[in-house]
Amino acid sequence: MLHLLRQGASRLETIAVAPDWAPPADALWIDLESPSREEELAVEQALGLDLPTREEMAQIEPSSRLYQEGGATFLTASLLARSDGEHPAATPVTFVLTGELLVTIRYDHLKAFEAFAQSALQNGKPTCGGEALMGLLEAVVERLASVLERGSARVQASSNAIFDRPRGAAFEPLLTGLSRTQSITAMAQISLISLGRLASFAMLADEIGGAPARKAHLHSIQHDVQSLTEHSGHLGTHISFLLDAALGLINIEQNNIMKVFSLATVILMPPTLVGAIYGMNFVHMPELSWKLGYPMALGLMVVSGLGPALWFKRRGWF
Known part of the structure; x- marks a missing residue:
């Protein structure tokens, strides 16, 4: 599926591409969501780029995730997906910044992308691919912050339930909830670490490093990522303590x-x-x-x- 955001558009277009397809001149963002091989080839031919496959995106070495090729900057990060569902996961997402155009490749639904698209349509921004990248990164960070805030609230509720529980009350729901929160927190931390590396490398792109406003925006995003990474670490430590405390009370x-x-x-x-x-x-x-x-x-x-x-x-x- 291919989504297209055009400058000044009132909606995000979902289009079908032909082998000879070319992006319109006012295109800002091309979002490939679970694309078919035909869609990948059409976009590659239109842009003259070699887009990474799903298998290549899943590789964890930095040289395969962060690189410049053919005048474009390729940035791949592991982002938290389906955090509200039964099976959250860290899914690889690639951002390709080429001139005034941003291309994203993903194989999972991400609420941060949806929130950015709605915000961009309402505010009339961004005006170029570099601004689209900044807006997407900011939306992803805000989404991770919301996930960690909900996790903190659940951990505090679990803490109260563990130490104020009546004698003989069941521990199983508490342990299950804490384990799930620990899993989501760990994946959020992985996403934040991945975003930190991505932001550092993105500074090398001319579209970012050569624009003082975007460079300052990226520094702000890096600061937020660092703060959230530390917060997720403290939250994970608190969860580990509560799990140990719950198991200790069970033994008692x-x-x-x-x-x-x-x-x-x-x-x-x-x-x-x-x-x-x-x-x-x-x-x-x-x-x-x-x-x-x-x-x-x-x-x-x-x-x-x-x-x-x-x-x-x-x-x-x-």
């Missing part, structure tokens, strides 16, 4: 349960021993023919059970 509750069974076993052992002794049917057992033998045996069982119980009580074990 399990130990308390086992302590009850252990104390019950120890308390019942002496009465059981007495009952076992007087349950033996030997002929020469004086108490068997004694009139008070049965009450004596019962009393001995009670006393032998109360003794350990009172001793445990005095030690504060229950």
